[in-house]
Amino acid sequence: MPQIVIQNITKTYTIGNERIDAVRAASLEIEKGDFLSIVGHSGSGKTTLLSLIGGITRPSSGAVFYDGTDIQALGSDLLSDYRCEKIGFMFQFASLLPMLTVKENLLLPSAFRSRRSEIEETKAKELLSMVGLVEKINAYPPQLSGGQQRRVAIARAFMNSPEIILADEPTGDLDEDTEMAMMDFFRKMNRTEQITFVMVTHNTDLARRTQRQFRMSHGVIRQQ
Amino acid sequence: MSDRFTLSSLALHNLRRRPLRTGILVAALTLMVAALVFALSFVMRVNASINLTAERLGADLLVVPTGSRGAAEDILVENKARSFYMSRSMVDRIRSIEGIDKVCYQTYLVTLTGLCCSVPESMIVAFNQETDFIVTPWLKNKLGRKLQKGEAIVGSESAYNINLGLVNVDGLLFGNVFHMVGVLDKTGSGLDTAVFISDDNIEEILKNSKAGIRPDQISVIFAKIRKGADLYKVMSEIENTILEVDVVMRKDIGKSLITSLGDISKIFYLTMVLSTSLSLFLVWAIFTAIANERTREVGIMRALGAKEKHVVKLFLIEVLALGAIASIAGIIGGSALTLLTAKSFSILKNLPVELSVTARVFISLAGLLFGTGICALGALAPIRRLKKLEPLLVIKQE
Numbered sequence: 001m002p003q004i005v006i007q008n009i010t011k012t013y014t015i016g017n018e019r020i021d022a023v024r025a026a027s028l029e030i031e032k033g034d035f036l037s038i039v040g041h042s043g044s045g046k047t048t049l050l051s052l053i054g055g056i057t058r059p060s061s062g063a064v065f066y067d068g069t070d071i072q073a074l075g076s077d078l079l080s081d082y083r084c085e086k087i088g089f090m091f092q093f094a095s096l097l098p099m100l101t102v103k104e105n106l107l108l109p110s111a112f113r114s115r116r117s118e119i120e121e122t123k124a125k126e127l128l129s130m131v132g133l134v135e136k137i138n139a140y141p142p143q144l145s146g147g148q149q150r151r152v153a154i155a156r157a158f159m160n161s162p163e164i165i166l167a168d169e170p171t172g173d174l175d176e177d178t179e180m181a182m183m184d185f186f187r188k189m190n191r192t193e194q195i196t197f198v199m200v201t202h203n204t205d206l207a208r209r210t211q212r213q214f215r216m217s218h219g220v221i222r223q224q
Numbered sequence: 225m226s227d228r229f230t231l232s233s234l235a236l237h238n239l240r241r242r243p244l245r246t247g248i249l250v251a252a253l254t255l256m257v258a259a260l261v262f263a264l265s266f267v268m269r270v271n272a273s274i275n276l277t278a279e280r281l282g283a284d285l286l287v288v289p290t291g292s293r294g295a296a297e298d299i300l301v302e303n304k305a306r307s308f309y310m311s312r313s314m315v316d317r318i319r320s321i322e323g324i325d326k327v328c329y330q331t332y333l334v335t336l337t338g339l340c341c342s343v344p345e346s347m348i349v350a351f352n353q354e355t356d357f358i359v360t361p362w363l364k365n366k367l368g369r370k371l372q373k374g375e376a377i378v379g380s381e382s383a384y385n386i387n388l389g390l391v392n393v394d395g396l397l398f399g400n401v402f403h404m405v406g407v408l409d410k411t412g413s414g415l416d417t418a419v420f421i422s423d424d425n426i427e428e429i430l431k432n433s434k435a436g437i438r439p440d441q442i443s444v445i446f447a448k449i450r451k452g453a454d455l456y457k458v459m460s461e462i463e464n465t466i467l468e469v470d471v472v473m474r475k476d477i478g479k480s481l482i483t484s485l486g487d488i489s490k491i492f493y494l495t496m497v498l499s500t501s502l503s504l505f506l507v508w509a510i511f512t513a514i515a516n517e518r519t520r521e522v523g524i525m526r527a528l529g530a531k532e533k534h535v536v537k538l539f540l541i542e543v544l545a546l547g548a549i550a551s552i553a554g555i556i557g558g559s560a561l562t563l564l565t566a567k568s569f570s571i572l573k574n575l576p577v578e579l580s581v582t583a584r585v586f587i588s589l590a591g592l593l594f595g596t597g598i599c600a601l602g603a604l605a606p607i608r609r610l611k612k613l614e615p616l617l618v619i620k621q622e
Contacts, residue, residue, distance in 0.1 A: 048616070051615075054527070056526070056527045056614075056615040056616050057614060057615070076531070076532055077531050077532075077533075080526070080529055080530065080531040080532075081529070081531075083526075083527060083528065083529045084528065084529020084530075085529070089527050089528060095524045097234075097524070099237045099238065099240070099241050100234070100237060104229055104233070104234075104237075108229070108234070108525070108528060109528045110229065111229055111230055111233075111234065111534075112525070112528065112530045112531065113529070116228065120228070120229075160529070
């Protein structure tokens with residue numbers, strides 16, 4: 001059974017009198033351990049599709065199934081548990097909380113877990129080490145460069161040992177070398193931990209390094 | 225893990241973010257709680273003084289010359305020195321009223337510094353030891369015998385006033401030397417500042433001074449009614465048959481003081497309503513600004529798995545911490561203000577009763593609940609709005 005099944009999903013926004021179909025009748029099956037990318041222009045519906053998979057918005061029609069469970073049928077708390085325990089988000093923008101240190105930013109998702117782990121701090125250090133920022137553990141986000149902040153956000157996405165990473169332009173602020181290093185890190189996590197990756201990117205070269213590539217245009221998704 | 229990262233840790237970080245804004249909010253709430261504590265302390269102290277005086281009076285009715293009700297309450301509740309007189313024949317007339325069980329009387333004299341007496345202005349209470357049931361229980365308790373002619377016993381608060389502080393010393397009262405034989409226990413009434421003598425001494429006092437009264441005059445009659453008698457009926461009977469007197473029921477003692485304090489109370493209430501409204505508005509405005517500022521952060525937290533209850537809890541911790549800090553500061557400030565003004569306000573200075581520990585604890589708890597409650601109430605709407613925030617809307621705004 002596929003890990004994620006997106007079934008004829010549509011998301012419509014109403015702005016004033018205008019109706020905008022951000023995602024139109026999208027269907028997709030994602031197996032556990034998949035590494036797929038979605039490319040497309042700004043406003044093509046990529047971020048909305050990621051949000052629908054991640055349960056941070058509800059579709060206007062259609063359904064998203066995770067391991068056979070319709071996530072739309074989940075109540076608010078269970079949907080939050082799904083986001084907390086199963087999903088790791090990498091946002092398109094700088095998403096660190098400025099008043100928290102790097103370590104505290106990494107520990108933030110753990111604070112929302114029903115069952116806390118005893119090795120949270122150790123794990124935070126390990127992840128920071130993997131993205132090459134362990135020496136910045138007690139720094140505050142404003143003390144970091146944009147690229148460093150992005151890497152901290154990448155590390156944070158793995159804190160709760162997610163089964164799926166939803167990455168929205170995860171390497172946008174990174175130089176070419178660091179971008180490649182992060183991609184290697186993603187592939188390593190994909191292979192060793194069997195973490196599923198759904199990555200949105202403008203970068204077609206980066207997309208080519210994934211197992212499956214999709215393109216979105218005007219809310220419609222197609223495999224390339 | 226001792227330093228595990230929790231929502232409380234996050235709330236603490238948030239509280240430190242805008243110290244000036246947080247400081248203004250805390251200051252406003254502190255002032256509001258301080259005003260409440262001061263007002264409550266004032267009102268409760270006045271009420272406690274009145275209630276205790278009435279409770280310990282030992283009589284059901286107080287009979288005074290017509291028009292002297294206020295002066296009698298001045299003596300009993302506010303420790304003020306007053307004198308007023310009526311004929312002693314009133315005692316028998318009161319005793320003859322249907323429903324009266326027993327009566328006793330007192331004569332009040334006010335000393336004048338330097339002219340007649342070795343003490344500053346004080347109340348001298350002369351009472352009949354054969355019939356008295358007001359002072360005698362206290363006297364028996366302390367002295368264990370009746371007062372002799374030429375002897376006086378002082379109220380618990382008057383020892384300082386007459387510069388004695390010790391027993392077994394002599395003092396000059398209306399040209400007569402009195403031997404002070406003891407200090408009465410505190411009664412909690414205005415009579416605590418008086419000096420008590422037997423009414424056998426009145427004749428001598430009149431002989432040696434210009435006390436301004438006639439030998440057959442008294443100031444007040446205390447009456448107890450028979451068991452089962454209708455208090456209102458007895459009171460009405462006295463007022464209808466003896467026009468020269470006013471009657472005050474025990475439960476009505478202090479009513480004129482409360483009436484005269486009515487305007488002060490209204491000012492207190494108005495101040496409280498205004499400061500509460502202002503604080504409520506300030507909390508709402510500041511937390512609305514905070515909510516707008518943190519929309520993005522809350523969106524991120526919700527996307528990372530925070531439940532609605534996590535968002536509510538996070539903000540409630542902040543709100544309650546702010547409310548608690550401000551309330552504690554307000555309780556300390558209000559209590560300090562109460563102590564400072566106790567010596568400046570004549571009405572507070574004269575009240576015989578200090579607030580009990582229980583009353584102080586009650587006032588502090590009321591201040592704490594009020595301060596934190598107003599803080600929580602003001603922040604309710606912004607918190608509800610944040611709780612319902614859809615994370616995607618925030619993410620799309622970026």
